[in-house]
Amino acid sequence: MLFYSYFKTLVGKEVTVELKNDLAITGTLHSVDQYLNIKLNNIRVVNEQKYPHMLSVRACFVRGSVVRFILLPPGSVDVELLHDATRREARGG
Amino acid sequence: MAAAEHIGLQPVQAAAGGGPPLDEEESVLATFERVQLLAAAQDLGEGTLFITQWRVFWLAAAAGYSVDFAAIVMHAVASDDESFGKPCLYCQLDSEEEGEGGLGGSGSGSEEEEGEGGQADVLPEMRLIPADAAQLDDLFQAFCEGAERNPDWSEDEEEEGEGGGVFFDEDEVLAGAAAASLGMGDVDELVGQDPGRFEDAEGDEFEEFEQQAAAAAGGSERQPNGGC
Numbered sequence: 001m002l003f004y005s006y007f008k009t010l011v012g013k014e015v016t017v018e019l020k021n022d023l024a025i026t027g028t029l030h031s032v033d034q035y036l037n038i039k040l041n042n043i044r045v046v047n048e049q050k051y052p053h054m055l056s057v058r059a060c061f062v063r064g065s066v067v068r069f070i071l072l073p074p075g076s077v078d079v080e081l082l083h084d085a086t087r088r089e090a091r092g093g
Numbered sequence: 094m095a096a097a098e099h100i101g102l103q104p105v106q107a108a109a110g111g112g113p114p115l116d117e118e119e120s121v122l123a124t125f126e127r128v129q130l131l132a133a134a135q136d137l138g139e140g141t142l143f144i145t146q147w148r149v150f151w152l153a154a155a156a157g158y159s160v161d162f163a164a165i166v167m168h169a170v171a172s173d174d175e176s177f178g179k180p181c182l183y184c185q186l187d188s189e190e191e192g193e194g195g196l197g198g199s200g201s202g203s204e205e206e207e208g209e210g211g212q213a214d215v216l217p218e219m220r221l222i223p224a225d226a227a228q229l230d231d232l233f234q235a236f237c238e239g240a241e242r243n244p245d246w247s248e249d250e251e252e253e254g255e256g257g258g259v260f261f262d263e264d265e266v267l268a269g270a271a272a273a274s275l276g277m278g279d280v281d282e283l284v285g286q287d288p289g290r291f292e293d294a295e296g297d298e299f300e301e302f303e304q305q306a307a308a309a310a311g312g313s314e315r316q317p318n319g320g321c
Contacts, residue, residue, distance in 0.1 A: 021165065021185070021216060035244045039237065043169070051216075057183065059235050060169030065245045066187070 002089045006082065007032040007070070016046060016071035017062055023051055025060065037062030097132035100217035101186045104156035104177070113143045113159070121145055123235050127224035130158070134175060142221065144235045147243050151221075159289065160186065160219075162239040170233050181222040182232050223270035263321075 010029050016023040017038055024047055027040030043057045098104060113121065125142040130151050148161045169246045171183040176216030223229055232234045 014174055021166070023167075024184075025218070035241070035243060037237075037244075056173045057169045057171040060167055060231065061233070061240060062167045063165065063240055066166045 001034075001054065003036060004032065004034050006085070007036065007038075010072065010076055013073045013076055015040075016069075017067055018028055018046075018069040019062065020066050020068045021061070025057075025062070027060070030059070033064075036067060038062045038067065039069075049067065063068070095220075096135035097130075097137060097156075097158055100132055100219060101164055102132060102151075104153075105157040105159045107152050107157055109154075113145070113152060113157070115145065119145050119147070123231075125223060125228055125232055125235075128228075128232075129222040129224070131175065131181075131220040131222070132158075133219070137222065142232075142246040144239060147239075149236075149239070162236070163187075165240060166234065168233065168236045168240075170229055170290050176220045176222050179222050180226045180229050181220040182229060182236065184219050184221070185216040186219065186237070187239065277280070 002005065007029070008034050009074055011031060013029055014026060014052055015029050016024055016026040023045070025040060025045055027043040030039040030041045032038050039059070041059050045057070064072050105114055109189045115121070121143045123144040125144075127139050129139045130137040130153075137151075137156060137158075138153055140151045140157070143150040143152070148165070150159045151157065166185040166187050168182055168184045170180065171180060172180040172185075176183075184305050221232065223232060229296065234273075
């Protein structure tokens with residue numbers, strides 16, 4: 001649940017989601033659910049030359065299981081807080 | 094209609110009444126009329142879209158297909174040249190489900206992966222173009238809800254084998270597990286066999302010792318006593 005809780009704090013921020021098929025999409029995080037399904041608005045595709053047909057995408061929904069990485073906005077990463085949270089989770093607390 | 098099947102759409106026959114061939118306990122939750130289907134780049138014409146609990150049917154006079162929500166990797170509202178400039182629901186499908194390789198599609202392939210399945214370089218994609226563009230938001234929403242109703246079919250596998258597990262494992266190794274395995278359990282065991290073992294130290298120091306052992310997590314303090 002750590003990731004879910006954390007990603008919820010990023011709603012409204014700009015993130016880049018990289019799929020396991022290499023497609024990488026930058027957009028405003030609209031919502032995230034417990035399966036880490038992700039909805040983005042105001043999309044642009046990072047590797048445009050590879051996916052020229054994705055230029056015109058407006059809103060999109062990405063299945064959580066196909067996400068490889070999520071690039072976070074640097075300003076939204078509280079290292080101390082995340083450190084604590086991961087420790088707590090690792091202890092099963 | 095090879096293109097449709099190649100991207101993972103299942104061919105289906107309409108049921109007797111003209112509706113989709115539903116399984117038991119399956120029912121139609123939403124219907125969208127006059128939706129054009131493009132499978133990869135192949136235009137299959139206009140049909141009717143049926144949304145059920147766990148899949149989508151598209152039925153036309155000439156053909157019918159279904160696809161499970163669980164196989165839809167992403168979907169998006171888009172408009173591009175492939176959809177003739179009309180707004181459409183763009184979907185990427187999971188090619189692994191079919192285990193088919195060599196999709197031979199267009200566009201993306203720079204790296205050629207020869208291994209299992211065709212998951213790497215070809216995007217199995219379809220576009221749904223409603224004749225009435227106003228339906229598009231509802232269609233998008235229906236697909237979102239469908240995906241939420243249908244998380245991974247291999248959820249257990251994911252939890253065990255996926256990156257999330259590795260992440261926590263690593264964390265445990267760095268922080269928790271080493272201390273847990275070298276710390277309290279062993280000390281208790283040692284004390285249990287010889288309650289007086291640590292008595293020569295002051296009571297407070299024993300606590301200190303425990304803390305040190307946990308913090309150091311290397312167990313070096315333990316070694317002098319280790320030969321029990």
